[in-house]
Amino acid sequence: GPKVLQIPSHQIIDMGQMVTLNCDPVSNHLYFYWYKQILGQQMEFLVNFYNGKVMEKSKLFKDQFSVERPDGSYFTLKIQPTALEDSAVYFCASRGQGAHTGQLYFGEGSKLTVL
Amino acid sequence: GQQVQQSPTSLVLQEGENAELQCNFSTSLNSMQWFYQRPGGSLISVFYNPSGTKQSGRLTSTTVIKERRSSLHISSSQITDSGTYLCAMEQGGRALIFGTGTTVSVSP
Numbered sequence: 001g002p003k004v005l006q007i008p009s010h011q012i013i014d015m016g017q018m019v020t021l022n023c024d025p026v027s028n029h030l031y032f033y034w035y036k037q038i039l040g041q042q043m044e045f046l047v048n049f050y051n052g053k054v055m056e057k058s059k060l061f062k063d064q065f066s067v068e069r070p071d072g073s074y075f076t077l078k079i080q081p082t083a084l085e086d087s088a089v090y091f092c093a094s095r096g097q098g099a100h101t102g103q104l105y106f107g108e109g110s111k112l113t114v115l
Numbered sequence: 116g117q118q119v120q121q122s123p124t125s126l127v128l129q130e131g132e133n134a135e136l137q138c139n140f141s142t143s144l145n146s147m148q149w150f151y152q153r154p155g156g157s158l159i160s161v162f163y164n165p166s167g168t169k170q171s172g173r174l175t176s177t178t179v180i181k182e183r184r185s186s187l188h189i190s191s192s193q194i195t196d197s198g199t200y201l202c203a204m205e206q207g208g209r210a211l212i213f214g215t216g217t218t219v220s221v222s223p
Contacts, residue, residue: 042215043158058210108158
């Protein structure tokens with residue numbers, strides 16, 4: 001089936017450093033999402049993105065977070081600077097139909113550990 | 116409060132037993148999706164089920180949109196069914212909102 005690829009699968013960084021998480025969405029999909037899951041806790045929505053713009057974001061999407069997809073390449077989540085509470089698994093998702101219709105396809109997640 | 120309530124929180128099964136997982140929504144919804152999350156963390160879509168009943172192998176999902184509920188039935192459970200089952204809903208104009216999950220453990 002359709003695949004969403006995430007790179008890296010795991011990253012360890014020091015607090016205050018910058019990190020970029022990369023997502024290669026399903027080909028021809030137009031709507032992209034990031035979710036955050038702290039170990040053992042609920043999956044929580046961060047942001048969704050379409051046509052070069054943030055469409056919707058949650059309270060968890062702090063000012064230190066940014067997303068972009070330059071020239072149809074990776075859809076990225078950048079955190080600058082990182083904080084201890086940013087340690088979590090970040091899941092990317094994409095869908096091809098309207099922003100709120102059709103199935104979401106998720107990647108395997110990028111585990112971020114902030115020391 | 117929680118917009119998506121899942122029950123039970125956890126479930127222990129003997130291999131071969133059936134199970135029913137419930138998902139209830141506190142608000143109206145456009146559609147919902149069931150996911151399976153492996154112990155390692157990756158998320159697999161099980162059903163995209165706006166309404167009605169769908170079956171895939173030993174799994175059956177039934178969603179009644181107007182009653183704001185969905186169920187996932189596992190028949191003849193196997194050890195490989197162990198993991199966390201998540202339901203998620205879409206409200207009009209909002210992103211997918213997840214429940215807290217049901218952790219299923221199947222033993223021989």
